[in-house]
Amino acid sequence: MTARERWTTGRKVFLLGALCLLAAGGGVFAAVAPGAARAAFESEAGPAERTTPGLAAPVVAPVQLAASPADGAQQVNPAAPVSLKVTNGTVERVALTGGDGAAIEGSLNPDGTGWSASGPLQFNSSYTYSFVVSDAAGRKTNSTRTFTTVSTANEADAAVYPLDGMKVGVAQPLQITFSEPVLNKDAVEKAIKVSSTSGQVGEFHWFSDSMVRYRTENFWAANSTVTMDMQLFGVDFGNGQIGNFNKLVTVHIGDKKVAVADATAHTFSVSVNDKPAGSWPATMGDTRFPSAKGYLVFMEKYRVEHMSAASIGLKPGDPAYYGELDVNFATRLTPSGEFIHQATDSAMPYIGVSNLSHGCIGLGPDGAQWVFENMTTGDVVQVVNTDGENANFDDGFGDWNIPWAQYAN
Template sequence: MQNMGDVPGTRKRSRVGKIVALVAVLAVAGLGGTFAAVGPLQAAPIGSEATTAVRSQPGTAFPVVKPATTVTTPVAGAKEVNPAAPVTVTVTNGTLDNASLRSSSGQNVDGTLNPEKTVWTSSGQLAFNSTYTLSYTSLDSAGRTSTATSTFATVATANEADAAMYPLDGMSVGVAQPIQLTFSEPVKNKKAVEKAITVTSTSGQAGAFHWFSDTMVRYRPESFWAANSTITVKMDLFGVDLGNGQIGNFSKTNTVHIGDKRTAVADAQAHTFTAYINDQPVHTWPATLGDTRFPSARGYLVLMEKQRKAHFVAASIGLKPGDPANYGELDVEYATRLTPSGEFIHQATDTAMPYLGQINVSHGCIGLGPDGASWVFNNMTAGDVVQIINTQGDFANFDDGFGDWNIPWAQYANS
């Protein structure tokens, strides 16, 4: 009798049988997914369709891992990016391993990663007219990493907008001084600018903005500032869109100190000038104001600057040689400016001195004797106010000094 182990083909069939049995066991165990049926003598070679089906069919042994995807703000290649806008990189289906933001000049910008490690956000301030590169590495759940960079540029210098405030920071002024902001570029988004500026007073007074032009706005309360109060002006203008692509380039806080309430009343009919401190009269002097051809401006005029000696030129107010009112050029003492156009409180000239308290002979200025003119010069300051009454003159133009108090509050607060 032949040994079965010697029968040709028997050994091969046994090996095939073991393979089929192993496949059956794996299929029952749920390992390897679904297998193609393979007959006893038809084992599929590696690379066949059956083997491919085993390796590509999703299952517990071969889970599908979605790749991590990232989105940056601003997008790569962006131009004219607002330097106040936060820079972010956000990852989906993964986490951020690291992120950094650096300018082309080598300045690093701080940033923070959220607790889930899915969003990095810049916290440092960017500069105008600069190029930045955002570098980051993401990690998916399978442990695969991906590193990328994104470059963008901020708003160019030509689109920066600046502003100057008067009074200057720390300055002491009188109760009638409005807060004035003059912008380097026209402001179209006025409400956005107003929202970015907060004005507070230790007196608790509320106020309102009034736009005199696209580049100049003022702020005042309904009545004069409270004596000996402090005004704080917080200007959060960095990154504010002024309109037409112009972006504010600074944020700062200024303080202004208000002194005693120093006021005066100049009466063109009575020819007097009366000074008050904290609403109490302290002096009354004889005065001469503008004559019928050059009447003094009416209403409230806010003191601006002082000159111990001032040089006046008649041609600056349109007077020409041959005009009876032409005084040529002359120097005056103790000059306190009321308007940029040339109205002052000053010591009367020698020729006008005899007319003090009698008639009006000036070209619009308030002429006083040496005592009165020197007292005003030494005791009153910028922001104090003179009210001129009983004059035939009109109110000074808004851009000729600070005529804000001549505008009714309802009109002022709704500009």
């Protein structure tokens, strides 16, 4: 072996030994250039947010999303909140649009970690929910989701009486008739706030799953104002039916006009604001058709009303059959057919003397006209000393015949 060969062999042995020492943790040498070793070490040990070109990618926690409604959700309540919440990141921008292209406004929270829509959605509509979020390193992620709201078949509406702005008497209950049965009655009642300038507080009474009324323990205060604020949009009525409306109804209460019809005295007397206003002779239901007793609330008026004996089940040959006739100054008390009206010509001799009507309250021309012109919807007549049964609770506004302790249900 020449001298050059011995030198080369020795150098290889030295380098191999150095590598063995490094592998055993006992040395500080590397088999690469010193500068390259330092760069590799620093890229692994440096802080996560370093972004110097050529170094390892930053280590950051992944963004976590909580979006509502869920992607692909169906039958979403239009009143349900539409929101996006991120953890370990921020929301850059959000776009919520309906199927018609209309944009739904929304707002970011102060720290940029959440977004929420500012208004309700529409029924039976599809929505696209697109957003961009970024992680702590500034890397952005785009997402698009879709959902649809409650279908038209599951919308629930309601009719309200009295109508907004209407002026009524002190005995008029508030009535709401729903388009669909209400199973979650408590939820519906909580969404309806009734207030009055008199400070009176009342209760709800459900006459069926589709109709509820509200009244106070005593008649409304004369010349007060009653407001019913119904926030039923999005309220779950039960069985998949969702309320589709909010309504504010203001009702004006007039003077206190109360009549008393006495079947024994054969009189009809009226007071206005607790002061006598008039009294007239009357004829009421006979023994076969006694007038209903209790409180009956005025409903509607007709200058001339057509009546038919067949409507109450009478046929030709029956002693009580009267065929068909028109009566003057008719004020309806019940849907089933009880009125206050001007007595027919054949009944005039019996006014103030005996009862021979089919349940109605018959008055002379002066009394019938006065009632027609001076009393209105929501005024009340109390029928006393009759053999008839109490007016049916659901035949007109028979609410006042239900004891107050039993009214709330």
